Every structure is written in C-alpha cells, then in structure tokens.
Amino acid sequence: MVTRRKFISLTAAGAGAILVSPQLVFANVQTEHRFVFVIQRGAADGLSTVVPYGDPAYAGLRAELAIDAASAIKLDGLFALHPSLVETGRMYAAGQALFVHAVASPYRQRSHFDGQNVLESGGTAPYQLKDGWLNRLVTLLPKSRERAIALAPTVPLALRGRVEVASYAPSALPSAPDDLLMRVSQLYEHDAQLHPLWASAMQTQALAGDMRGRQDPAGLGKLAAKFLARPDGPRIAMIETGGWDTHDAQNPRLAARLKALDTMLAALRDQLGPVWGNTTVLVATEFGRTAAANGTSGTDHGTGAVAMLVGGAVKGGRVLGDWPGLGAGALYQNRDLKPTTALDALIAAAAAQSLRLDTGRVAHTLFPAADMRGAPRDLMRT
Numbered sequence: 001m002v003t004r005r006k007f008i009s010l011t012a013a014g015a016g017a018i019l020v021s022p023q024l025v026f027a028n029v030q031t032e033h034r035f036v037f038v039i040q041r042g043a044a045d046g047l048s049t050v051v052p053y054g055d056p057a058y059a060g061l062r063a064e065l066a067i068d069a070a071s072a073i074k075l076d077g078l079f080a081l082h083p084s085l086v087e088t089g090r091m092y093a094a095g096q097a098l099f100v101h102a103v104a105s106p107y108r109q110r111s112h113f114d115g116q117n118v119l120e121s122g123g124t125a126p127y128q129l130k131d132g133w134l135n136r137l138v139t140l141l142p143k144s145r146e147r148a149i150a151l152a153p154t155v156p157l158a159l160r161g162r163v164e165v166a167s168y169a170p171s172a173l174p175s176a177p178d179d180l181l182m183r184v185s186q187l188y189e190h191d192a193q194l195h196p197l198w199a200s201a202m203q204t205q206a207l208a209g210d211m212r213g214r215q216d217p218a219g220l221g222k223l224a225a226k227f228l229a230r231p232d233g234p235r236i237a238m239i240e241t242g243g244w245d246t247h248d249a250q251n252p253r254l255a256a257r258l259k260a261l262d263t264m265l266a267a268l269r270d271q272l273g274p275v276w277g278n279t280t281v282l283v284a285t286e287f288g289r290t291a292a293a294n295g296t297s298g299t300d301h302g303t304g305a306v307a308m309l310v311g312g313a314v315k316g317g318r319v320l321g322d323w324p325g326l327g328a329g330a331l332y333q334n335r336d337l338k339p340t341t342a343l344d345a346l347i348a349a350a351a352a353q354s355l356r357l358d359t360g361r362v363a364h365t366l367f368p369a370a371d372m373r374g375a376p377r378d379l380m381r382t
Contacts, residue, residue, distance in 0.1 A: 025159045025238035029141035033278045036237045040285035042244030046306030050099045054078035057326035065293045079319045084258035087266035097310040101321040104339030110301035115286035120158035122367045133366040135161030217260040221267025229275045248296035277312035280354035304337030315381050345375040353380040
C-alpha cells in the first residue's frame, strides 16, 4: 500500500498536467545515446530559416519577405541563418549543428494532415501505414527495465505502434489538492487495471518536479532534458511545435516561432550538460512553402523545406544537400523549392548513425520504400 507521505511525494507535480495539448513524448531503451525528433507542424518556411541569400533569384522571389543578409547569421557564401536563431548559429559555429536544404518526404500534395501522416508514419502515401517510424525505431534497440514513457496526453503518430507508450504533458493549471489525489489513489488501490496506470502517471509527474507549470520554450527544453539526462530515463523523445503555417504576416510570426525553437534547443543543450555530447536532435516539417510571397505578406503550402540536425553528437558546421536554385525553370511546378534530398532517407541515416545501428536495417524498418543511395554517411562524430 502507498502511504500518504509517499503518495504526496510522487504527486509533487500535480494532476492537472494530463489535461493539456501534446508537447513531449519519450521512450525508454538501453543506450547511452539520445535521439530527439522535433516536428514543426504547419509547414515551416525553409527559405527564411536557412536563407539562400547568395542565390540571384532569392530577393526577387521573396520580395518583402526576403531576409536581409546583413542581419542574418552567415553560414557560407550561399546560405545564412535567420537572425532569430542566435543559439543555433552558435551551435553551428561550434560544429554542433548542420542543415540539409531542399528536403521533402515522398508526399507531393499540400494537405497538412496528409503530409504529417506521411512524415510520421514513414509511408509513401497518407494512411498507408498505421504505426509510426519512431515507435518502430524503439523496437530496434534493447528494451530497458521500464516501459516506454510518453509526455503528452495523446501519443503522436510517430510514436504509436506495438511498443507501449504512456502519456504526460506540462500544465499551467493549478495542482490538485493532496487530499483529492489521496482519495483517488485509495479509490484505485484495488483496481487491477486503473491502479498501475494511476501510479505510473503520478511517478512520471514526480520526475517533472517544479517544471509542472512551465510551457514556455525554455521550460519545455529543460523538462525534456530533465528526463533525458536521468541514468535510468528515456533515450528517445519527440517534441511537438506548432504555429508554422504562415499564410499572412509571415516575417514577425516566423521570427517569433524560430526564436522559440532556438530558445528550446538552447535550454535542452544547457540542461543536458555532458549528456549533450551523446545527443542528436532532428528538426523537420511536413513540407515547405512557396518560393514567392503571396498577396498577404505570407507564403502558401509548398514542397521543398529544410531539416536541422543539432547536438553534441552531430558532425556540424555544414550545410548539406544539392541546391537546385530558384531561377526560372528551377522551381518544382513553377512555384516551390524543388526537393533534391529525401527526408525519409535523411531521418533513417541520422537515427542509425546517432544510435549506432545498421543503416540498412533502420531504413528498411522505419521507411520501407526509402531510397538510401543519396543519404549522407557522415552525420555524426565518430
């Protein structure tokens, strides 16, 4: 039986955390390496994230949306980083970040729901596969003594599958009174189904500690790190970010979203400390945005995008990919950045190399139809 003192210690984070929208998902496996997938829901604009300022057609296509190269963070003679990504730029300079431009999943339409389904499931068409590639990745690693843990009230598709994943998310709601929590515990004490679920949820909240009310970017990064840094904690995580669908007023909206992403990544890095050296963070979106600005100071749904790899394990300081250009005749369907790198191949290569797994086996398991011939081979430090 759980004593009142023990129960209260397990519920320090309060019960309201299970009531908010999904943000974090974790899985436990036996490895010292950490792999984090950050999804940018809404189609992030790669041409304003990693800016091809050296392309002669860039400024004309982007018009009022063009990022001033003088204020951007120069990466090389062709590309610069959005000025909001200050800490990410520092990681790049330290060799801990790289960018892959003109990437896309096999999906070529422009529906957020279908595009995210393809990205998260690993299929070649929407709803072709029922489970997620991140869940399948977990099956390739030795199991830990604890079951997989998800920090989100609902588990995103990428981590759905035969590996069991529980759920949790930070909340700004007031903590439930200790007396109420104790009564619920007593109610479930002899219930074979509900008691272990309740106890597991309370233990997960206790790990979150004083981060229970923090949903700001820094708080989210610190919370993720708090779990990932534990010797007995999870090694695979998924973080959801939203607000990337910038049909209007793109410049201020995108600047805010990129600043939030930058802050979260920096907090994750700082809080992980020495564990950062074994960490790989993959940032990707379902598809890119149109090359030209629309009539409302924004962009519409496109195709080619940019993916990021950051972390102490990453062999960074590079921009990878076969740049297709933005000139006349170079755009996909005369409107989008033409994809030249397969996002599924990039994800498979990054996951395999970061977790020290066989790349062919990972690719076949995560993305059965992926063509790995163009996948980069040296993404991680040896």
